[in-house]
Amino acid sequence: MKFTFLGTGTSHGIPMIGCSCEVCTSNNEKNKRRRCSLYVVAGGQHIVFDTPPDFRDQVLSFGVKRVDAVFLTHPHADHIYGFDDIRRFSDLQKTHIPVYGSPETIRQMRIKFDYVDKASHSFGGVPRVTFINQTGPITLGDILITPLPVWHGKDFILGFRIDSNGQRLAYIPDCSAIPKETFPYLENLDVMILDGLRPENHPTHFSTKECIEQLKRIGAKQSFMTHLTHNSEHHKLQIQLGEMITVPWDGLQVVL
Numbered sequence: 289m290k291f292t293f294l295g296t297g298t299s300h301g302i303p304m305i306g307c308s309c310e311v312c313t314s315n316n317e318k319n320k321r322r323r324c325s326l327y328v329v330a331g332g333q334h335i336v337f338d339t340p341p342d343f344r345d346q347v348l349s350f351g352v353k354r355v356d357a358v359f360l361t362h363p364h365a366d367h368i369y370g371f372d373d374i375r376r377f378s379d380l381q382k383t384h385i386p387v388y389g390s391p392e393t394i395r396q397m398r399i400k401f402d403y404v405d406k407a408s409h410s411f412g413g414v415p416r417v418t419f420i421n422q423t424g425p426i427t428l429g430d431i432l433i434t435p436l437p438v439w440h441g442k443d444f445i446l447g448f449r450i451d452s453n454g455q456r457l458a459y460i461p462d463c464s465a466i467p468k469e470t471f472p473y474l475e476n477l478d479v480m481i482l483d484g485l486r487p488e489n490h491p492t493h494f495s496t497k498e499c500i501e502q503l504k505r506i507g508a509k510q511s512f513m514t515h516l517t518h519n520s521e522h523h524k525l526q527i528q529l530g531e532m533i534t535v536p537w538d539g540l541q542v543v544l
């Protein structure tokens with residue numbers, strides 16, 4: 289299994305428009321954070337988790353050459369508004385690309401991208417996709433993808449677990465509470481990637497401290513904290529987290 293952080297930032301992206309703080313003006317590339325997305329290549333499958341507004345730039349910057357399936361955690365703007373660029377992959381691969389999400393996410397995608405489902409278009413390209421409600425684990429080739437229901441404020445949304453060839457990764461970019469029913473799916477993980485928004489508490493995201501507590505409880509072999517704001521300078525946060533938790537950066541690729 290190989291995975292690439294296409295984006296590690298909160299909804300604004302970092303630098304944030306109109307901000308001159310030390311992180312937003314930093315020359316360190318690791319402080320430049322696109323909106324959250326993860327690219328996983330495993331068992332011959334090339335999978336994107338979320339298609340944020342930065343998706344085209346992420347694809348071009350980090351060598352995403354193929355997309356066999358898209359999984360959407362939830363329909364917030366920072367996770368879906370690059371979705372139209374999936375059309376280059378459906379054109380190149382000459383196929384409809386399956387797009388998975390909870391029934392509520394798919395319902396909202398059909399409203400926000402209403403042109404995708406229409407049969408005829410007089411001009412221009414559209415993503416050729418098949419929307420699929422995911423209510424349980426699904427198999428793609430040799431890999432298994434299990435939805436992980438979590439709280440994101442008052443919304444009940446999804447993270448995902450990917451099992452491939454005995455390796456197991458879980459990705460939960462937006463989360464303020466993990467229900468006890470979901471914890472059993474987070475056992476024996478090789479990799480856990482979890483929302484750790486900012487030092488201060490937030491109603492719809494784990495804070496830095498809460499994320500550390502959850503990552504310790506989960507106890508994956510490798511842990512990463514994502515969906516970060518300009519309140520977290522890369523180097524300083526990494527020193528705070530120590531060796532057990534990695535602060536990822538856009539373009540970081542990990543091979544298991």
Ligand SMILES: [Zn+2]
Nearest residue numbers: 307309312518
């Ligand atoms: Zn700033």
Ligand SMILES: [Zn+2]
Nearest residue numbers: 362364440462
């Ligand atoms: Zn969200």
Ligand SMILES: [Zn+2]
Nearest residue numbers: 299364366462
């Ligand atoms: Zn988000």
